[in-house]
Amino acid sequence: MPDADRPQELPTRLLTDPEMIDACQVRDFARVFRLVKTRAGIYPSMIARRCELTPSRVGEVIAGQRQLQHMDVIERIADGLRIPGHMLGLARRAWETPQALAVTEREVPQVPEPEQKPPASLPGPDVDSILALATRTSFSTATLEGFRSSIEDYWRRDDQHGGEALRPAIVGQLRYVVGILKENRPPTIQNGLYGIAAELARLTGWTYFDARQYNQARAYFTEALQLAKEIDDRQFMANVLACMSLQATYQDKPADSLALVTAAQDQSRSALDTTSRVLSMLSMREAFAHATLGNRNATHRAIGEAHRHFEQIQSSDPDPSWVTYFxxxxxxxxxxxxxxxxxxxxxxxxxxxxxxxxxxxxxxxxxxxxxxxxxxxxxxxxxxxxxxxxxxxxxxxxxxxxxxxxxxxxxxxxxxxxxxxxxxxxxxxxxxxxxxxxxxxxxxxx
The missing domain is CATH 1.25.40.10 (Tetratricopeptide repeat domain)
Structure with a gap:
C-alpha cells in the first residue's frame, strides 16, 4: 500500500513503556486503548477504523464494559495499531520489519575469518507469504496426519522440557492452519483442519497455563472452543472446558472450576461418540473441583464415577488421541x-x-x-x-x-x-x- 495509507508506527517510547508492556501481556485492551490515545494521539474513532471495530465497541472496551478475547480481533488490533506480535503473545506479524541485528553488528567493524563465508540472510515475511500462496495446492489425509504427528511431538516435548521454548512454533503453525481455513476445500479435509487448529489452540493455551499466564491461556482455550464448535466436536469442547476447569482450581476459583467441568460433562454426554476414557477423565476433573471446594462426599462420589467409567474401557474404543494420556x-x-x-x-x-x-x-x-x-x-x-x-x-x-x-x-x-x-x-x-x-x-x- 502507499506510504500515506500505511498505519503509522506507535512511538518507541510507548512500546517500551512498562505500563504498555504489562497491558499487552495480559491483553488489557482498555488500558492499551487509553495509552494509545494519550501517548500516541490515536483517538477511539481512529482505533475503531484501524482495527475494523465499531466505535461503540471500542468505547465499551475503554469503559471496562467489554473484553476482547477472540484471536481474530486481537490480531486485527496488533495489525491496526502496529503492536509487535510478541507483545500480545502472537506470532511475528507480516508487517514487522526484520530485526536490525546485521546493522548493529556493522556498527562495530569486525574482520571475518578468511575461511568463513557470511551466513545467507533469511527471506523476509513477505517472501514467506508469497511462497505459501504458491505452494497451497492440495491437502490430503496424509497432510492432516502430518499435522497430527507434529502435535503429538509437541506434547511429548512439552512433557519433557516444558512449553516455553515450543510456543512460538506452535503459535506459528496455528496461525498457518487458521489462514488456510479461509480457502475452500473438501468437507473432510476442511473439518480435519478445523480439528487440528483447535488442538493447536488448546496446546498453546496449555503452555500459557503451565507458565501461570492465565489471561493468555484463557484466550487460547476460548479460541479452541470456537474452532471445535465449528465442526461440532463436542468431545473436544469437553476436553477444553476440562482444561479451563483445572486452571480455575489454580486461580483459586473453585466455583468456576465446578461450573466449567459440569459444562464439559454436558458436552460429552450430548456427543454420540464419547468414550469411557473421556468420561473417566472428566469425572476426575469434577473430583478436583469438589475437593477444592471442600465437598468431601461429592469428591468421593466423583472419584467413584471416574473409576467406574475407567473399568468400562475397551481396547476397541475409538479414543481421541488427546485423551490417551489418561x-x-x-x-x-x-x-x-x-x-x-x-x-x-x-x-x-x-x-x-x-x-x-x-x-x-x-x-x-x-x-x-x-x-x-x-x-x-x-x-x-x-x-x-x-x-x-x-x-x-x-x-x-x-x-x-x-x-x-x-x-x-x-x-x-x-x-x-x-x-x-x-x-x-x-x-x-x-x-x-x-x-x-x-x-x-x-x-x-x-
Whole structure:
C-alpha cells in the first residue's frame, strides 16, 4: 500500500513503556486503548477504523464494559495499531520489519575469518507469504496426519522440557492452519483442519497455563472452543472446558472450576461418540473441583464415577488421541491428589507413590509435579525425613523442565516445611535445591 495509507508506527517510547508492556501481556485492551490515545494521539474513532471495530465497541472496551478475547480481533488490533506480535503473545506479524541485528553488528567493524563465508540472510515475511500462496495446492489425509504427528511431538516435548521454548512454533503453525481455513476445500479435509487448529489452540493455551499466564491461556482455550464448535466436536469442547476447569482450581476459583467441568460433562454426554476414557477423565476433573471446594462426599462420589467409567474401557474404543494420556497410573495419581486436596493424606500417599513407580520416566514435569504432591502428603502426616527425601528426588526432573506450575508446587512444599527448616533433613533438601534450581531458590522466602 502507499506510504500515506500505511498505519503509522506507535512511538518507541510507548512500546517500551512498562505500563504498555504489562497491558499487552495480559491483553488489557482498555488500558492499551487509553495509552494509545494519550501517548500516541490515536483517538477511539481512529482505533475503531484501524482495527475494523465499531466505535461503540471500542468505547465499551475503554469503559471496562467489554473484553476482547477472540484471536481474530486481537490480531486485527496488533495489525491496526502496529503492536509487535510478541507483545500480545502472537506470532511475528507480516508487517514487522526484520530485526536490525546485521546493522548493529556493522556498527562495530569486525574482520571475518578468511575461511568463513557470511551466513545467507533469511527471506523476509513477505517472501514467506508469497511462497505459501504458491505452494497451497492440495491437502490430503496424509497432510492432516502430518499435522497430527507434529502435535503429538509437541506434547511429548512439552512433557519433557516444558512449553516455553515450543510456543512460538506452535503459535506459528496455528496461525498457518487458521489462514488456510479461509480457502475452500473438501468437507473432510476442511473439518480435519478445523480439528487440528483447535488442538493447536488448546496446546498453546496449555503452555500459557503451565507458565501461570492465565489471561493468555484463557484466550487460547476460548479460541479452541470456537474452532471445535465449528465442526461440532463436542468431545473436544469437553476436553477444553476440562482444561479451563483445572486452571480455575489454580486461580483459586473453585466455583468456576465446578461450573466449567459440569459444562464439559454436558458436552460429552450430548456427543454420540464419547468414550469411557473421556468420561473417566472428566469425572476426575469434577473430583478436583469438589475437593477444592471442600465437598468431601461429592469428591468421593466423583472419584467413584471416574473409576467406574475407567473399568468400562475397551481396547476397541475409538479414543481421541488427546485423551490417551489418561492411563491407569494417571487415574491412580489423580485419585491420590484429589484425596490430598481434601486433607486425606494417609489415603493419598500410597496411591501417589504407586503411580509414581509406574509413571513414564520421560515425563519430567509429571514426575516432578506428582513427587512434590507425594512429599506434601508425607509431611502432612509428620514424616519429615521421608518427605524431604521425596522432595529431593523431585528436584532433578523439576530442573529439567521449564514449568511455573512445578515451581509453584515446589514453593508450596518449601513454605510447608517452614516449622522444620533447621532439621537436618530439611537443611539437606534446601542445599540440594539451591544447587539444582538456583533461580527458584533465590525467590523463596527464608
Amino acid at each position: 492411563d491407569e497410573p494417571k487415574l491412580i495419581v489423580d485419585t491420590g491428589i484429589a484425596h490430598g486436596r481434601l486433607g486425606e493424606a494417609a489415603t493419598a500417599e500410597p496411591l501417589i507413590a504407586d503411580a509414581l513407580r509406574r509413571e513414564d520416566r520421560t515425563n519430567q514435569r509429571g514426575r516432578a509435579f506428582h513427587a512434590f504432591w507425594l512429599a506434601r502428603t508425607q509431611l502432612d502426616q509428620g514424616k519429615l525425613d521421608q518427605a524431604c527425601h521425596t522432595a529431593t528426588q523431585a528436584l532433578e526432573p523439576a530442573s529439567a523442565v521449564t514449568s511455573e506450575r512445578v515451581s509453584g508446587h515446589l514453593r508450596e512444599f518449601y513454605e510447608q516445611l517452614a516449622p522444620h527448616r533447621q532439621e537436618p533433613a530439611a537443611l539437606a533438601f534446601e542445599a540440594r535445591l539451591r544447587e539444582l534450581l538456583p533461580s527458584v531458590s533465590g525467590s523463596l522466602h527464608p
